[in-house]
Amino acid sequence: MTERYPVDLARLVATLAQEVIAQTGALAPDRRCGCHAVREDCCPTRMAPIVEAGAVRLGVHASGGAPNPVAGLIDHTLLKADATRAEIEQVCREAAEYHFATVCVNPTWVRLCASLLRGSGVDVCTVVGFPLGATTADVKAYEARRAIFDGAAEIDMVINVGALKSGDVRLVEQDIDAVASVCRSAGATSKVIIEAALLTADEKITACTLAKAAGADYVKTSTGFGPGGATVEDVALMRRVVGPEMGVKAAGGVRDLEGLQAMVEAGATRVGASAGVKIVTGQRAAATY
Secondary structure, three states: OOOOOOOOHHHHHHHHHHHHHHHHOOOOHHHEOOOOOOEHHHOHHHHHHHHHOOOOOOOOOOOOOOOOOOHHHEEEEEOOOOOOHHHHHHHHHHHHHHOOOEEEEOHHHHHHHHHHHOOOOOEEEEEEOOOOOOOOHHHHHHHHHHHHHHOOOEEEEEOOHHHHHOOOHHHHHHHHHHHHHHHHHHOOEEEEEOOHHHOOHHHHHHHHHHHHHOOOOEEEOOOOOOOOOOOHHHHHHHHHHHOOOOEEEEEOOOOOHHHHHHHHHHOOOEEEEOOHHHHHOOOOOOOOO
């Protein structure tokens, strides 16, 4: 264990398993694992790698279905341009049912989601400068302030990718700081989307270094609207650059539990996915972001 996680891993995982069992009640014998005689879905052996890899949230679905130790790592995402009010409401119902970390929606839906999720324990996340990152820093700062006013607790901002690729490091630094500063002053979480699929390895390192220097809370791989989504290699690189204290969010193309676990093992502490329900229920989603 590292100093960041001083609690004994085995004891932590066992405690989590006990709490899950207490919430879900008695279980049929054929649903128990052979190694610990507890429900297979909360077996300490299955949960340990997720905690050991750096997970900082563990969610439990205790409303009649199987408990799930990964729901609290997921930003349940709906960012498509043609999302309807009914679809947004459905995403909020799912988030409350499965206890995802947040719903991640476009700014126009923040106020509605904040109202629907009040008291549920699920936060609202939104996006700024999305999806291109090609607006000015002051506009991004205003977007962040307005979204927080409307009820957002987390802000995922897209960096100025063109400025980064032009070598204008100072502009990118100011761009990130404009949003990170707003979030700090309001007590909101800031995540910096670097759109890794558009960057060279050196540019990824620079982007992550600038995000860390600006005091952002997370770096995030992708918008899900670029040429590629999260990769294990990118997540591992981002984790190495930002170190153990900063969050890393993998987003774009994570469609099942196996994919989520691979991202967590590489260093992700949050995953953005439109397939959140399919992930926690063990289904396979279609190959879309």
